[in-house]
Amino acid sequence: MGTGQLTIDLDAIAANWSALDSMSGGGTETGAVVKANGYGLGAARVARALAHAGARRFFVAHAEEGASIRNALGRGPEIYVFSGHMRGDTDMLGDLDLIPMINSIEQLTRHIEALPDAPFGIQLDTGMNRLGMEPGEWAAVRDIVVPRKPRLIMSHLASADEPESPQNQAQVTLFRELTAGCGIPRSLAATGGILLGPEYHFELTRPGIGLYGARPFTEARPVVQLDLPVVQCGVVLKGEAVGYNATWVAEVDTPTATVLGGYADGILRALTNKGSLWADGIECPILGRVSMDAITVDISGLDREPRALSLLCPEQGVDAVADVAGTIGYEILTALGPRYTRRYSGRAG
Numbered sequence: 001m002g003t004g005q006l007t008i009d010l011d012a013i014a015a016n017w018s019a020l021d022s023m024s025g026g027g028t029e030t031g032a033v034v035k036a037n038g039y040g041l042g043a044a045r046v047a048r049a050l051a052h053a054g055a056r057r058f059f060v061a062h063a064e065e066g067a068s069i070r071n072a073l074g075r076g077p078e079i080y081v082f083s084g085h086m087r088g089d090t091d092m093l094g095d096l097d098l099i100p101m102i103n104s105i106e107q108l109t110r111h112i113e114a115l116p117d118a119p120f121g122i123q124l125d126t127g128m129n130r131l132g133m134e135p136g137e138w139a140a141v142r143d144i145v146v147p148r149k150p151r152l153i154m155s156h157l158a159s160a161d162e163p164e165s166p167q168n169q170a171q172v173t174l175f176r177e178l179t180a181g182c183g184i185p186r187s188l189a190a191t192g193g194i195l196l197g198p199e200y201h202f203e204l205t206r207p208g209i210g211l212y213g214a215r216p217f218t219e220a221r222p223v224v225q226l227d228l229p230v231v232q233c234g235v236v237l238k239g240e241a242v243g244y245n246a247t248w249v250a251e252v253d254t255p256t257a258t259v260l261g262g263y264a265d266g267i268l269r270a271l272t273n274k275g276s277l278w279a280d281g282i283e284c285p286i287l288g289r290v291s292m293d294a295i296t297v298d299i300s301g302l303d304r305e306p307r308a309l310s311l312l313c314p315e316q317g318v319d320a321v322a323d324v325a326g327t328i329g330y331e332i333l334t335a336l337g338p339r340y341t342r343r344y345s346g347r348a349g
Protein backbone atom coordinates (compact mmCIF):
# COMPACT_ATOMS: atom_id res chain seq x y z
CA MET A 1 0.00 0.00 0.00
CA GLY A 2 1.95 3.03 -1.25
CA THR A 3 -0.86 5.49 -0.74
CA GLY A 4 -3.76 5.97 1.61
CA GLN A 5 -6.71 3.72 0.97
CA LEU A 6 -10.24 5.03 1.09
CA THR A 7 -12.84 2.28 1.32
CA ILE A 8 -16.37 3.30 0.43
CA ASP A 9 -19.24 1.03 1.39
CA LEU A 10 -21.79 1.34 -1.41
CA ASP A 11 -24.24 -0.92 0.39
CA ALA A 12 -24.19 1.49 3.34
CA ILE A 13 -24.95 4.40 0.98
CA ALA A 14 -27.85 2.43 -0.52
CA ALA A 15 -29.12 1.51 2.96
CA ASN A 16 -28.93 5.14 4.09
CA TRP A 17 -30.93 6.22 1.04
CA SER A 18 -33.59 3.60 1.77
CA ALA A 19 -33.75 4.60 5.43
CA LEU A 20 -34.25 8.26 4.54
CA ASP A 21 -36.77 7.27 1.86
CA SER A 22 -38.81 5.31 4.42
CA MET A 23 -39.13 8.42 6.61
CA SER A 24 -41.53 10.08 4.22
CA GLY A 25 -44.90 8.88 3.02
CA GLY A 26 -45.98 7.41 -0.30
CA GLY A 27 -46.65 10.82 -1.86
CA THR A 28 -43.01 11.83 -1.47
CA GLU A 29 -40.19 10.70 -3.72
CA THR A 30 -36.61 10.65 -2.46
CA GLY A 31 -33.90 12.09 -4.70
CA ALA A 32 -30.16 12.05 -4.12
CA VAL A 33 -27.59 14.85 -4.01
CA VAL A 34 -24.28 13.80 -5.59
CA LYS A 35 -22.59 17.18 -6.01
CA ALA A 36 -18.87 17.70 -5.31
CA ASN A 37 -17.96 14.28 -6.69
CA GLY A 38 -20.54 12.54 -4.54
CA TYR A 39 -19.37 14.39 -1.39
CA GLY A 40 -15.81 13.39 -2.24
CA LEU A 41 -16.50 9.67 -2.55
CA GLY A 42 -16.66 9.27 -6.35
CA ALA A 43 -19.77 10.52 -8.12
CA ALA A 44 -20.07 7.80 -10.75
CA ARG A 45 -19.92 4.83 -8.39
CA VAL A 46 -22.06 6.55 -5.78
CA ALA A 47 -24.71 7.55 -8.32
CA ARG A 48 -24.90 4.03 -9.73
CA ALA A 49 -25.32 2.59 -6.24
CA LEU A 50 -28.09 5.08 -5.53
CA ALA A 51 -29.83 4.35 -8.83
CA HIS A 52 -29.65 0.67 -7.93
CA ALA A 53 -31.26 1.48 -4.55
CA GLY A 54 -34.12 3.24 -6.36
CA ALA A 55 -33.19 6.92 -6.74
CA ARG A 56 -34.48 8.44 -9.98
CA ARG A 57 -33.71 12.14 -9.48
CA PHE A 58 -30.18 13.34 -8.90
CA PHE A 59 -28.90 16.77 -7.95
CA VAL A 60 -25.53 18.40 -8.64
CA ALA A 61 -24.09 21.89 -8.19
CA HIS A 62 -22.53 22.45 -11.65
CA ALA A 63 -23.50 21.45 -15.17
CA GLU A 64 -20.10 19.70 -15.53
CA GLU A 65 -20.95 17.50 -12.58
CA GLY A 66 -24.25 16.71 -14.24
CA ALA A 67 -22.34 15.59 -17.33
CA SER A 68 -20.38 13.01 -15.30
CA ILE A 69 -23.55 11.74 -13.68
CA ARG A 70 -25.27 11.44 -17.05
CA ASN A 71 -22.26 9.54 -18.30
CA ALA A 72 -22.43 7.18 -15.31
CA LEU A 73 -26.19 6.60 -15.39
CA GLY A 74 -27.10 6.87 -19.06
CA ARG A 75 -30.47 8.18 -20.22
CA GLY A 76 -33.42 7.92 -17.89
CA PRO A 77 -32.74 9.43 -14.48
CA GLU A 78 -33.41 13.14 -14.13
CA ILE A 79 -30.39 15.28 -13.26
CA TYR A 80 -30.97 18.71 -11.74
CA VAL A 81 -28.35 21.46 -11.58
CA PHE A 82 -28.57 23.77 -8.52
CA SER A 83 -26.57 26.58 -10.16
CA GLY A 84 -29.21 26.80 -12.86
CA HIS A 85 -28.49 27.93 -16.41
CA MET A 86 -25.21 29.79 -16.33
CA ARG A 87 -23.54 31.48 -19.27
CA GLY A 88 -21.71 28.80 -21.24
CA ASP A 89 -23.88 25.93 -19.96
CA THR A 90 -26.40 25.84 -22.79
CA ASP A 91 -24.86 23.10 -24.95
CA MET A 92 -24.16 20.81 -22.03
CA LEU A 93 -27.63 21.25 -20.55
CA GLY A 94 -29.30 20.65 -23.89
CA ASP A 95 -27.13 17.80 -25.17
CA LEU A 96 -27.13 15.84 -21.93
CA ASP A 97 -30.70 16.58 -20.90
CA LEU A 98 -29.76 18.24 -17.62
CA ILE A 99 -32.41 20.26 -15.80
CA PRO A 100 -31.26 23.67 -14.57
CA MET A 101 -32.82 24.99 -11.37
CA ILE A 102 -33.42 28.56 -12.54
CA ASN A 103 -32.27 31.04 -9.89
CA SER A 104 -33.11 34.46 -11.32
CA ILE A 105 -35.01 36.28 -14.01
CA GLU A 106 -31.72 36.65 -15.88
CA GLN A 107 -31.33 32.86 -15.94
CA LEU A 108 -34.95 32.40 -16.88
CA THR A 109 -34.54 34.67 -19.88
CA ARG A 110 -31.34 32.92 -20.92
CA HIS A 111 -32.99 29.52 -20.66
CA ILE A 112 -36.15 30.37 -22.55
CA GLU A 113 -34.20 32.08 -25.33
CA ALA A 114 -31.53 29.40 -25.69
CA LEU A 115 -33.47 26.20 -25.01
CA PRO A 116 -37.17 27.10 -25.32
CA ASP A 117 -38.42 23.52 -25.18
CA ALA A 118 -35.97 22.15 -22.64
CA PRO A 119 -37.09 21.25 -19.11
CA PHE A 120 -36.19 23.43 -16.15
CA GLY A 121 -36.95 23.87 -12.47
CA ILE A 122 -37.29 26.94 -10.29
CA GLN A 123 -35.35 27.70 -7.14
CA LEU A 124 -36.96 30.13 -4.71
CA ASP A 125 -35.21 31.97 -1.92
CA THR A 126 -37.31 31.62 1.22
CA GLY A 127 -34.79 33.16 3.60
CA MET A 128 -31.34 31.70 3.15
CA ASN A 129 -30.35 34.54 0.81
CA ARG A 130 -27.95 32.42 -1.16
CA LEU A 131 -29.58 31.20 -4.36
CA GLY A 132 -33.01 31.45 -5.87
CA MET A 133 -35.62 33.99 -6.88
CA GLU A 134 -36.78 36.40 -4.22
CA PRO A 135 -40.53 36.41 -3.52
CA GLY A 136 -40.89 39.67 -5.46
CA GLU A 137 -39.12 38.32 -8.53
CA TRP A 138 -41.19 35.15 -8.37
CA ALA A 139 -44.41 37.17 -8.19
CA ALA A 140 -43.34 39.02 -11.33
CA VAL A 141 -42.76 35.88 -13.42
CA ARG A 142 -45.00 33.26 -11.82
CA ASP A 143 -47.79 33.65 -14.36
CA ILE A 144 -45.50 33.13 -17.31
CA VAL A 145 -43.48 30.34 -15.65
CA VAL A 146 -46.20 28.06 -14.29
CA PRO A 147 -47.87 27.43 -17.69
CA ARG A 148 -44.47 26.28 -18.98
CA LYS A 149 -44.72 23.50 -16.41
CA PRO A 150 -41.38 23.49 -14.60
CA ARG A 151 -40.41 20.00 -13.45
CA LEU A 152 -39.83 21.14 -9.89
CA ILE A 153 -40.02 24.15 -7.61
CA MET A 154 -37.60 24.05 -4.74
CA SER A 155 -36.15 26.05 -1.89
CA HIS A 156 -33.48 25.28 0.69
CA LEU A 157 -33.60 25.44 4.49
CA ALA A 158 -30.82 27.39 6.19
CA SER A 159 -31.13 25.90 9.68
CA ALA A 160 -32.63 22.43 9.21
CA ASP A 161 -29.94 20.90 11.42
CA GLU A 162 -31.30 22.99 14.32
CA PRO A 163 -34.85 21.66 14.78
CA GLU A 164 -35.60 24.39 17.33
CA SER A 165 -34.73 27.24 14.99
CA PRO A 166 -37.78 29.39 14.17
CA GLN A 167 -36.27 29.90 10.71
CA ASN A 168 -37.50 26.42 9.69
CA GLN A 169 -41.15 27.25 10.33
CA ALA A 170 -40.76 30.66 8.69
CA GLN A 171 -39.26 29.13 5.55
CA VAL A 172 -41.79 26.31 5.19
CA THR A 173 -44.66 28.77 5.64
CA LEU A 174 -43.29 31.12 3.01
CA PHE A 175 -42.58 28.20 0.65
CA ARG A 176 -46.19 27.05 0.97
CA GLU A 177 -47.45 30.56 0.24
CA LEU A 178 -45.21 31.03 -2.78
CA THR A 179 -46.17 27.68 -4.33
CA ALA A 180 -49.86 27.46 -3.36
CA GLY A 181 -52.05 26.21 -6.17
CA CYS A 182 -49.32 26.00 -8.78
CA GLY A 183 -49.71 22.24 -9.35
CA ILE A 184 -45.97 21.73 -9.78
CA PRO A 185 -43.97 19.17 -7.74
CA ARG A 186 -42.19 20.86 -4.83
CA SER A 187 -39.05 20.14 -2.82
CA LEU A 188 -37.80 21.80 0.35
CA ALA A 189 -36.03 19.19 2.46
CA ALA A 190 -32.40 18.07 2.35
CA THR A 191 -31.24 15.57 5.02
CA GLY A 192 -32.04 17.89 7.92
CA GLY A 193 -35.47 18.75 6.51
CA ILE A 194 -36.40 15.07 6.18
CA LEU A 195 -35.69 14.65 9.90
CA LEU A 196 -37.87 17.68 10.74
CA GLY A 197 -40.97 15.72 9.75
CA PRO A 198 -43.68 15.33 7.10
CA GLU A 199 -44.61 19.01 7.02
CA TYR A 200 -41.26 19.58 5.27
CA HIS A 201 -41.33 16.70 2.76
CA PHE A 202 -43.63 17.87 -0.08
CA GLU A 203 -43.36 15.79 -3.28
CA LEU A 204 -39.59 15.28 -3.38
CA THR A 205 -36.76 15.28 -0.83
CA ARG A 206 -33.08 15.89 -1.63
CA PRO A 207 -30.80 14.20 0.91
CA GLY A 208 -27.04 14.51 0.57
CA ILE A 209 -24.96 14.19 3.74
CA GLY A 210 -27.20 11.56 5.32
CA LEU A 211 -26.48 9.21 2.41
CA TYR A 212 -22.78 9.51 3.19
CA GLY A 213 -23.21 8.64 6.85
CA ALA A 214 -22.89 11.92 8.73
CA ARG A 215 -24.92 14.28 10.93
CA PRO A 216 -27.64 15.31 11.17
CA PHE A 217 -28.66 11.73 10.20
CA THR A 218 -27.17 10.20 13.34
CA GLU A 219 -28.76 6.80 12.62
CA ALA A 220 -26.87 6.52 9.34
CA ARG A 221 -24.63 3.58 8.61
CA PRO A 222 -20.99 4.67 8.37
CA VAL A 223 -19.77 4.72 4.79
CA VAL A 224 -16.03 5.45 4.72
CA GLN A 225 -12.87 3.95 6.11
CA LEU A 226 -9.54 5.72 5.57
CA ASP A 227 -6.30 3.82 6.17
CA LEU A 228 -2.90 5.49 5.88
CA PRO A 229 0.27 3.45 5.36
CA VAL A 230 3.07 3.73 7.88
CA VAL A 231 6.29 4.98 6.32
CA GLN A 232 8.53 4.77 9.34
CA CYS A 233 8.49 3.99 13.07
CA GLY A 234 10.90 5.30 15.67
CA VAL A 235 11.33 6.54 19.22
CA VAL A 236 11.32 10.23 20.10
CA LEU A 237 13.47 10.66 23.15
CA LYS A 238 12.50 12.73 26.17
CA GLY A 239 13.05 16.42 25.38
CA GLU A 240 12.98 15.94 21.58
CA ALA A 241 10.31 17.56 19.42
CA VAL A 242 8.15 16.36 16.53
CA GLY A 243 7.24 18.19 13.33
CA TYR A 244 7.37 21.72 12.00
CA ASN A 245 8.04 24.38 14.61
CA ALA A 246 8.53 21.77 17.32
CA THR A 247 5.01 22.19 18.70
CA TRP A 248 5.10 18.85 20.54
CA VAL A 249 7.92 17.91 22.88
CA ALA A 250 8.28 14.43 24.40
CA GLU A 251 8.00 14.28 28.19
CA VAL A 252 9.09 10.65 28.11
CA ASP A 253 10.67 8.49 25.44
CA THR A 254 7.81 7.92 22.99
CA PRO A 255 7.46 5.32 20.23
CA THR A 256 6.06 6.93 17.10
CA ALA A 257 4.84 6.06 13.63
CA THR A 258 4.71 8.41 10.67
CA VAL A 259 2.04 7.82 8.05
CA LEU A 260 1.79 8.95 4.45
CA GLY A 261 -1.08 11.44 4.34
CA GLY A 262 -1.41 15.08 5.26
CA TYR A 263 -3.26 18.28 4.61
CA ALA A 264 -2.71 17.95 0.85
CA ASP A 265 -4.91 14.88 1.16
CA GLY A 266 -7.58 16.78 3.03
CA ILE A 267 -6.51 15.77 6.53
CA LEU A 268 -7.07 19.17 8.04
CA ARG A 269 -4.13 20.92 9.63
CA ALA A 270 -6.50 21.86 12.45
CA LEU A 271 -5.99 18.29 13.75
CA THR A 272 -2.46 19.30 14.78
CA ASN A 273 -1.79 18.11 18.36
CA LYS A 274 -5.53 17.36 18.73
CA GLY A 275 -6.67 14.53 16.48
CA SER A 276 -5.88 10.84 16.58
CA LEU A 277 -5.36 7.91 14.26
CA TRP A 278 -6.38 4.40 15.26
CA ALA A 279 -4.93 0.91 15.00
CA ASP A 280 -6.44 -2.31 16.36
CA GLY A 281 -9.04 -0.29 18.26
CA ILE A 282 -6.33 1.74 20.05
CA GLU A 283 -6.16 5.52 19.84
CA CYS A 284 -2.83 6.98 18.69
CA PRO A 285 -2.68 10.75 19.29
CA ILE A 286 -1.28 13.04 16.58
CA LEU A 287 2.03 14.56 17.66
CA GLY A 288 2.91 18.00 16.38
CA ARG A 289 1.81 19.59 13.15
CA VAL A 290 -0.08 17.81 10.41
CA SER A 291 2.20 18.43 7.44
CA MET A 292 1.46 18.31 3.74
CA ASP A 293 2.12 14.62 3.20
CA ALA A 294 2.85 13.14 6.61
CA ILE A 295 1.53 12.83 10.15
CA THR A 296 3.35 11.44 13.17
CA VAL A 297 1.46 9.71 15.98
CA ASP A 298 2.18 8.27 19.40
CA ILE A 299 2.01 4.48 19.22
CA SER A 300 2.87 3.79 22.86
CA GLY A 301 -0.57 2.16 23.24
CA LEU A 302 0.23 -0.49 20.63
CA ASP A 303 2.11 -3.70 21.29
CA ARG A 304 3.59 -3.87 17.78
CA GLU A 305 4.57 -1.53 14.97
CA PRO A 306 1.48 -1.00 12.77
CA ARG A 307 1.56 -1.25 8.98
CA ALA A 308 -1.27 1.27 8.66
CA LEU A 309 -3.28 3.62 10.86
CA SER A 310 -6.85 4.78 10.28
CA LEU A 311 -8.28 8.28 10.35
CA LEU A 312 -11.83 7.13 9.58
CA CYS A 313 -12.84 3.79 11.06
CA PRO A 314 -15.54 2.27 13.28
CA GLU A 315 -13.97 3.91 16.36
CA GLN A 316 -13.77 7.37 14.77
CA GLY A 317 -16.32 8.49 12.20
CA VAL A 318 -16.56 11.56 10.01
CA ASP A 319 -18.37 13.61 12.67
CA ALA A 320 -15.84 12.77 15.37
CA VAL A 321 -13.01 14.02 13.17
CA ALA A 322 -15.05 17.10 12.26
CA ASP A 323 -15.64 17.92 15.93
CA VAL A 324 -11.94 17.77 16.75
CA ALA A 325 -11.08 19.92 13.72
CA GLY A 326 -13.82 22.43 14.54
CA THR A 327 -15.74 21.82 11.33
CA ILE A 328 -18.54 19.69 9.88
CA GLY A 329 -18.65 16.24 8.31
CA TYR A 330 -19.36 17.78 4.91
CA GLU A 331 -15.95 19.43 4.91
CA ILE A 332 -14.14 16.29 6.09
CA LEU A 333 -15.68 14.27 3.24
CA THR A 334 -15.34 16.78 0.43
CA ALA A 335 -11.73 17.51 1.42
CA LEU A 336 -10.72 13.83 0.88
CA GLY A 337 -7.87 14.15 -1.57
CA PRO A 338 -7.26 12.73 -5.03
CA ARG A 339 -4.15 10.76 -4.02
CA TYR A 340 -6.00 8.01 -2.16
CA THR A 341 -6.76 4.71 -3.79
CA ARG A 342 -10.54 4.47 -3.69
CA ARG A 343 -11.89 0.97 -3.12
CA TYR A 344 -15.59 0.25 -3.30
CA SER A 345 -17.17 -2.47 -1.23
CA GLY A 346 -20.67 -3.81 -1.36
CA ARG A 347 -22.76 -5.16 -4.18
CA ALA A 348 -24.77 -2.04 -5.02
CA GLY A 349 -23.63 -0.32 -8.20
Ligand SMILES: *Cc1c(COP(=O)(O)O)cnc(C)c1O
Pocket (backbone or CB within 6 Å): 033, 035, 082, 156, 189, 190, 191, 192, 206, 207, 208, 209, 210
Ligand atom coordinates in the same frame (compact mmCIF):
# COMPACT_ATOMS: atom_id res chain seq x y z
C1 LIG B 1 -26.20 20.37 -0.74
C2 LIG B 1 -27.64 20.61 -0.93
C3 LIG B 1 -28.56 19.62 -0.57
C4 LIG B 1 -28.20 18.41 0.24
O1 LIG B 1 -28.01 18.82 1.57
P1 LIG B 1 -27.57 17.83 2.74
O2 LIG B 1 -27.57 18.68 3.94
O3 LIG B 1 -26.23 17.34 2.36
O4 LIG B 1 -28.57 16.72 2.80
C5 LIG B 1 -29.90 19.83 -0.93
N1 LIG B 1 -30.28 20.96 -1.56
C6 LIG B 1 -29.41 21.94 -1.88
C7 LIG B 1 -29.91 23.15 -2.58
C8 LIG B 1 -28.07 21.81 -1.57
O5 LIG B 1 -27.23 22.79 -1.89
